[in-house]
Amino acid sequence: MSGDIQTRLAQVQKRVAETCARAGRNVSDVRIVAVTKTFGPEDVAEVARCGLTVIGESRIQEAKQKIPLCPGNLEWHMIGHLQRNKVKDAVQLFKMIHSVDSLRLLETINETSKAAGVRMPVCLEVNVSGEGSKFGMKPDELIPVLEYSNKFMNVDVEGLMTIPPFTADPRDARPFFRTLRELRDKCREKTGFSLDQLSMGMSGDFEIAVEEGATWIRLGSVLLGERKPWKASSGKGEEEL
Numbered sequence: 001m002s003g004d005i006q007t008r009l010a011q012v013q014k015r016v017a018e019t020c021a022r023a024g025r026n027v028s029d030v031r032i033v034a035v036t037k038t039f040g041p042e043d044v045a046e047v048a049r050c051g052l053t054v055i056g057e058s059r060i061q062e063a064k065q066k067i068p069l070c071p072g073n074l075e076w077h078m079i080g081h082l083q084r085n086k087v088k089d090a091v092q093l094f095k096m097i098h099s100v101d102s103l104r105l106l107e108t109i110n111e112t113s114k115a116a117g118v119r120m121p122v123c124l125e126v127n128v129s130g131e132g133s134k135f136g137m138k139p140d141e142l143i144p145v146l147e148y149s150n151k152f153m154n155v156d157v158e159g160l161m162t163i164p165p166f167t168a169d170p171r172d173a174r175p176f177f178r179t180l181r182e183l184r185d186k187c188r189e190k191t192g193f194s195l196d197q198l199s200m201g202m203s204g205d206f207e208i209a210v211e212e213g214a215t216w217i218r219l220g221s222v223l224l225g226e227r228k229p230w231k232a233s234s235g236k237g238e239e240e241l
C-alpha cells in the first residue's frame with residue numbers, strides 16, 4: 001500500500017506539469033489538496049511522507065476524530081458543506097474553508113474567527129450549473145456578498161470554488177470551470193477583491209481545471225485509491241461517512 005501513494009502522486013505531478021506547460025502556467029501556481037475523507041490516519045501519514053502538506057476533509061465529525069491522530073505539521077482545509085452550528089469546530093480544525101455557500105455562513109465564520117482571534121481564508125462556493133442538488137451561491141449573489149463582506153475583518157475571501165455536475169466525460173466540466181474563472185474576473189473588476197484562488201478540479205477532471213486556471217485542485221481517489229469507510233475508534237460517525 002505504502003508505495004502506491006508515492007507512485008500515484010508522481011503520476012499526478014507529471015500530469016499537472018504537462019498541463020501547465022501546455023497552458024503556459026507555472027506549476028507552482030497549482031497546489032494540491034489531498035482529500036483524505038474516509039481514509040484513516042495511517043493513510044494521511046503516508047500522504048505526508050510523500051511531501052503533501054495540505055489535506056482536505058469534507059465532514060467536521062470525521063475531521064475532529066482524525067486530525068488529532070495525524071502528523072502535526074499538516075494544514076487542513078475544509079472542502080465540504082459546513083453547517084453553521086459546526087463553524088466553531090471548523091475554525092479550530094481548519095486553516096482554510098473552500099466551501100462557503102451562503103452569506104450567513106460567511107458571517108458566522110467571521111464572528112467565530114473573531115472570537116477565536118484568527119483570520120480565516122475562505123473561498124466562496126458557486127453553484128455554476130444551477131443544479132438543485134448542489135450547494136453554492138448563485139453567480140449573481142457574488143458581487144453583493146463580496147461587497148457586504150468588506151465589513152468582515154476576520155475572513156479573507158481569497159477566491160471561488162465550484163464542483164461541476166458529474167459526467168462520464170471530464171471534458172464536459174470545462175464550461176463550468178471556465179464560467180467560474182469568468183465570474184472571478186468580473187467580480188475582481190467590480191469589487192476590487194483580487195480573488196486569486198480558484199478551487200476547482202478533482203480526480204477525474206483536474207487537467208481541464210488546470211487549463212482553465214485552477215490554483216487549488218482537490219484530489220482524493222487519484223492519489224489514495226478508491227474510498228473505503230474509516231471506522232473511528234469511538235464507533236461513532238460511521239453513518240456520517
Ligand SMILES: *Cc1c(COP(=O)(O)O)cnc(C)c1O
Pocket residue numbers: 035037058079080163202203204218219220221222
Ligand atoms: C471528495 C471530494 C473531492 C475529491 O474527490 P476525488 O474525485 O476522489 O478526487 C474533491 N472535492 C470535494 C468537495 C469532495 O467532496
